Amino acid sequence: MPAQHSQHDRSRFDRPEDPFKALGNETRLEILRALYERGQETGAVHEETLPYAELREAVGIEDKGNFNYHLRQLDGAFLESVDEADGGRSGYRLTFAGFEIAKVIDIDAWRSHDVCGPTKLPIGSDADDSPLTAVYEDSVVTVSHDGDPLYAHAVRPAGAADREMELEELLSVASTLWRHTVERILEGICPYCHATVERSLEVGDGPDRYWQYTFGGTCTECGPLGGSHVGVAVLSHPAVVSLFWEHGIDLADWQVWNVPFVTDDAVTVVDDEPTRLRIDVECNVDRLAVFVDDSVRVVDTERLE
Template structure:
């Protein structure tokens, strides 16, 4: 599984918006308003919280933020959605580097060689890899703020839950980075996806139409919340609402078989115990048919 961040161009309006934040006083204004989410602050209250004694200087900086990041009303000042997004990014650690973590041992063992799986967090990316055969299981960017408040031993589980949330949002059609539209597609040749140590089993791709971010994973991730898949595993005492990114439910990865090329149709077989669940899907990962049968 891979979550890839792709550099994108920034238009002049965006550059101008971010240039307004290139001042400590303006960032302090946004954070002060975030600390009063349910009640607007008057000019005097806001200036006092920020700690600026020069009223004219403070008014200048506040004026630069008003309309785009800050809303002014008769009751006072409060954050607009854009302002909340900036504060959220700051608190998440998106613009600051966190401490490196790991390697931390991860259960269960490697699905390829049964070796020890380890997780590391370096340069704001989590990397889960087998220490024996070097198979990459997960590679994804994670803001440092996600891991704040957790000890090192908990970080693999926290990282797993965060990555699952990214894919859940992508399956719903929204980019976690820019809120643009995510388009899903089926890839049947992994050579098109990049380094094999990352994409070896990848066949489901979610691409943002706005910022070019991509999430790439094994085909099973596309159907982690599909009702037929959830009920199938639940009938076999596996609860998919619990983290299973590299756990028992996905240790034996689903099998993808192309059954026609024009239009593209493929089957995805999930096998547990003596039963098989088969989904028939198209190039956009839409499910056209569901069938349960005894395992061959």
């Protein structure tokens, strides 16, 4: 498993006490917008340099002293000054952090929207065949059982509006995004900050657990990232993908809550110390056993007769 970084290691990058203090001004946000929009026009958002005079004109500030003050508040963190000696023309361009902020502003990430759903899904739960329900609320698509969330992923309001708030389409988008997020976690990469993630297998039951066999991920920077049923950990394994492909089925077309082996009935405990699980994957008459260790890695597969 990935080694934990020490607190000293994690602090090797300087962090401002209040990184958003510099953004608490409309003029500074307009500066970021102007650089971002010019980059969008030229197709080079990260590289586009805008000369001082053009940038001031785009923002609409006549007072040079006032404009220079706001530039200084952003310089170094959200934009950088470029000299002709660096190659190209002198001026200002967005840093990576500046691009990220400008992008969020551009897509109206905080845009409010109506609630979409809830609606029942045409699939029963593992526990009692009661229907799963889906809803899009507060920019998150959530699939639940009896009010307990099983799957959840953000879908930007701009993306939801582009799909005319059709919940069926939003479910498809959320499923794809959720798969990608989980794949990063399983590869040991935090989907948010890209720091190291430690994975752990969790076996247990109780009234607060929908599944008995689950995994979780913990980022060295962000902390707990959540997890899912252990069956999800084998979704993209080549042996599993091939099994379904042989029958003309592309697993990528299935929404994760519809995958038949993401269920406790498909899981068997092979070893206790350390924990090793077998997940039985079936497609028509063909069966595949997939073995997962306590770090949520596939360690072996076996075709079953």
